[in-house]
Amino acid sequence: MAIGDAITGGCACGAVRWRAVDRGFRPYACHCKGCQTRQGSAFALNQQVLVTDLATEGAAIEGTCTGSHGATVTHVACRSCMTRLYTINHERPEIATIRTGTRDDSPDLVPAFHVWTSRKQPWIALPDDVPQLETQPSTREGWMALVLPA
Template structure:
């Protein structure tokens, strides 16, 4: 992936950049991610928290429980509601950036699929991807 990625929310009030290498692109099929994304699955770009920088605006957050019953902070634009990232307490030092907010999404290909036990029946997991019925980490 690129050395520096940029992105932002739908209305433009939030902008960010990510430096360094992304650690994973994950597709999550849990029902929380389906609800949050309004789609069959949610995607996250796992990065080191120290490599993420807001360059415009301030996010608002709320805490909820993940499908694995872990505390999760969701950060979003207070103006348009676009989810920018989430942070799970069980994974310190890492952020899960919502990759649909990147300026260039052409680089995205999930290498890991989580919560396949609740995936939609019409979704096909590629043969070369890791797949887990629940949350392995």
């Protein structure tokens, strides 16, 4: 897949579909307690897209919470099956964070880095050659430097 290509995905029941432009944002694994709890798993696999490049079809619902770094985060999910599709962090409102497990090509994705490793489950072994951050960058600039392509 090349930068500028379309990426697509949707919920488990098929009631909501999304489409975005791949701008080269790197997929990553988040091991924070919030992702563990809201995903019902050991971590979340995420990737950013520009909100202006993201289109959804179908009935979705929204809810907000406070994220691990203290920011307000809006979660968007399918109204029917409750699959979490993406979030918008209010500190970076121009960027949506899609749950890459909802991508049609999700088996092809590998995390480029891991954040919140200080909270990862102890039985998870991370590859030594992939960057690992104990928390996450504290500034918008630091975050964008991490997720944007090199």
